[in-house]
Amino acid sequence: MIGYLVRRFLLMVLTLFGISVIIFALLRVVPGNIADILADAAGFVNPAEKAKLEADLGLDKPIPVQYAAWIGGLARGDLGYSYVSEKPALDEILPRIPITARLAGLALVFSIVLGVPLGVVSAVRQDSALDYFLRVLSLSGLSMPAFWLGLLILMAFVAATGTLPIYSAEPKSWQEALLMYAVPAAAVGFRSSALLMRLTRSSMLEVLRQDYIRTARSKGAPERSVHYYHALRNAALPVVTVIGIEAAFLVGGLIVTETVFNIPGVARFLVEAIRWRDYPIVQNLVMFIALVVVLVNFAVDMLYAALDPRIRYAS
């Protein structure tokens, strides 16, 4: 087990290193850097001033030197300065993380609470009208772009209350805070719930065909206990894996939903930073997202071993 952990940890470090190289290189082939954008915005270009700006930001140094400076800084907890706001990148990123984390957490809860029970119902009533309805519903959930669902929710909100829901940094009550996060979280989580519903359904169908389910039934266990106690416990295994993978996919939904609802989280910040060619923000944010994904995957692997006694990583 310890050998496995060490191996997994080294692979994680290798993956993160690879991502840092790819992202850093990609951002440097972007046509036009921040100096070009600022010069464009100013309307005229003074070559000497532009060159000075590039020198100040270290953009005139060779790319490997820039890379070494970034990684060295990361190791010391120094993420560099935002080109746009000129504040330390860490101060720009840190306060935005809790906002996105709350949204992501709520979205994940929403998708599990909605997706797993509906998936069980759909499997238990296989080929009934309800099953067909739920299958079409989950497929539509997978087909709808998250940002469009967000816009539709905004529209419904306007129709019902006459105003747009506005994000506020200091909500007056916890009910207000919950509503403020719950509406966009539902828009993000709907897609994941659709996926979890489909997966739970197929996993349940697989398990319900097993011999031990027939044994449970023939010894007189009530249907409810067969479904939720005997079957779901084993059917949940692949679902847990997908919940882990979905946590990574949520990021995509968060990016567009934060944009639609004007929520100042890290996901929307990434898009803004990409538009402004704000390299220190983009590369650190992407590294942060990769770190979260890699850690979640690691946690899911561990959870999987804990849930399924047949899986042991000793070998």
Next chain:
Amino acid sequence: MSGAGYEGELARAGANVSGRWGELRFLARRYPLGAVGAVIMAVFVFAALFAGQIAAVSPLATDAAQSLAAPSAAHWMGADNFGRDVYSRIVFGARISLAVGIGSTALGCLFGVALGLLSGYLAGWVDLVVQRLIDILQALPLLVLALVMAAALGPSLQNTVIAIAIPLIPYVARVIRANTLALREQPFVEAARAGGMGEFAIAVRHVLPNTLAPLIVLATAQLGAAILTEAALSFLGLGIPEPHPSWGRMLSESAAEYVRTAPWLVIYPGVAISLVVFGTNLLGDAVRDLLDPRQRA
């Protein structure tokens, strides 16, 4: 030996049909949802191919007098803030959506298959390197990688296709590699080797055709994801540039500010995106059931 045959599945289902039409009718009865998906896709492909004939007005023609006009006989789906006909932009938008979706899926599959085949067949250090590369690419969410790629390459139709194709590569490579690993040990591969066939020829002539079924299943599943990613990129302003009518971009122009004043600008492009992706998903499920019965949901 074809890997994508579904005759066995037909026979098991008790099909007693002759000719293409009989087969199609049987399949439509057996997979009604898949048939609906196929019809939806056919409608969008038709719209994309004959956009000029179906929509009389140019999708780019502006008319200040018609700015934000509500749906009427002249503009079925209303007009946008430049007075451009929404219906015609949606019909022409099918071209962009399908071109980017099919183009990026095909490109992603091409490189994914090559990488997967190489990695699974050669094994050893090649496999090790490819595996790490796949790990790296998969540690970034699809949209994040596509966003950075799109920004790095600059906004254009071709670059959007490439930006979406690259994140698809690891998914394809993984499936093809797993299949190749299993196929390598099959007796028919051994027979080909014993017959003096070169390794490259075996990989291309014997192993590759047998990975076709999972590849088709994967490609139909990825098509929807590719179309959705294009819509999201264009919505964020980093995908298809003006003046191309992209559904995602139509939503970004009209986003929150028109929710109150011109809801048709929000509703129709979203319906178009959802419907085409819904079609690919229905079709994808049916194709999976037909070609890969073991994975059936």
